[in-house]
């Protein structure tokens with residue numbers, strides 16, 4: 001993989017929000033994870049992009065206007081005025097009102113939606129957005145620490161360009177919000193591996209398989225507590241292989257909730273760091289465009305470890321087990337300072353071999369039945385906006401329909417890709433201007449003094465890309481690549497009608 005293949009969304013503010021002192025969901029885990037990624041130097045191999053904030057029109061492609069208006073207005077200061085509507089939007093202990101809540105939602109979802117657009121335009125192979133993956137949020141209400149369902153928003157975006165999208169969820173909780181949104185369509189298959197039985201959110205039984213045209217396109221794998229790596233792999237691999245064979249998706253969204261790890265504060269599985277990462281590697285091995293998201297995870301240090309390690313998996317890089325001492329969060333990883341320490345087996349594995357065999361065989365039977373299902377036809381599904389392609393925002397890119405009704409780019413230089421090339425050009429020719437709000441430096445600390453010619457206020461992703469280019473490419477090659485990128489974008493846009 002080259003650095004261009006894997007995009008990493010992050011924003012320096014996303015880890016600064018607080019659900020409340022005793023709330024198990026701690027956005028700070030995102031900072032700790034980002035810090036590990038930087039400490040291991042992975043940012044140099046990734047295309048780092050600052051997460052954009054979604055606006056109301058992006059959010060109402062799935063959520064109700066009334067709910068989004070409420071989220072926008074809600075703040076601890078005016079909580080008492082809005083209290084009468086709390087129950088209808090499921091605001092309470094799990095999903096409290098906290099300062100900056102709407103901003104947090106628009107940030108964690110930004111990477112998922114814009115990341116999906118990147119995959120749509122074939123700009124990258126894998127997009128990572130660890131702040132996203134909040135799978136419980138519903139159309140008109142919050143649930144399970146989730147307010148806005150960035151996964152549904154991302155899948156709706158992918159459906160504009162991909163006939164069939166596969167959603168895989170390895171969080172310990174059922175991906176109920178995502179299944180519910182796509183329960184009646186055969187263009188999205190949702191596959192959720194979760195603990196079932198007296199466990200939040202209580203849905204996701206084996207017999208919950210989708211409805212109408214979506215019948216058999218929701219796959220639920222209800223597990224008992226304590227599942228270990230071997231048993232997880234035993235059920236995960238054949239089901240995913242069969243899904244790939246029978247559903248044949250064009251893009252995959254993988255929710256990597258890390259509460260399925262052993263020692264999670266809220267979870268009760270015995271999956272190890274390697275066992276969890278194996279799922280990512282296995283899904284990646286099918287080489288489909290992939291949106292990789294976070295999700296649950298409530299033992300902060302282990303969330304950071306898990307997703308930093310899996311960033312390495314996306315890049316095909318095996319990280320040393322010793323955490324670099326340069327990590328700002330180094331002390332969090334005491335006593336061993338290891339990336340993948342063994343996790344205590346707190347729960348006995350209640351998934352017996354006959355139980356798993358029966359589960360597997362039932363699910364594989366269902367998957368065989370969908371073979372050749374008429375899911376290849378493009379059809380409008382609620383909220384997909386397939387008929388509203390006049391303008392697609394990709395950063396500042398404006399796609400407009402030309403006289404023949406074919407969408408095309410209004411301004412090449414406004415796209416993320418072209419911006420990058422144009423700026424790389426200017427820089428090499430010594431013309432680069434240093435300003436513009438959108439180009440402010442993001443979360444990654446300066447660590448490379450050898451490239452002091454690169455403007456410090458560029459986004460880190462550009463800097464990283466340019467570091468690679470200035471080493472390996474001359475101006476002529478760069479110009480050639482710019483032409484190729486223009487052609488590729490043009491082709492991609494013309495495909496969409």
Ligand SMILES: [Zn+2]
Pocket residue numbers: 171172173257259295296297
């Ligand atoms: Zn969870």
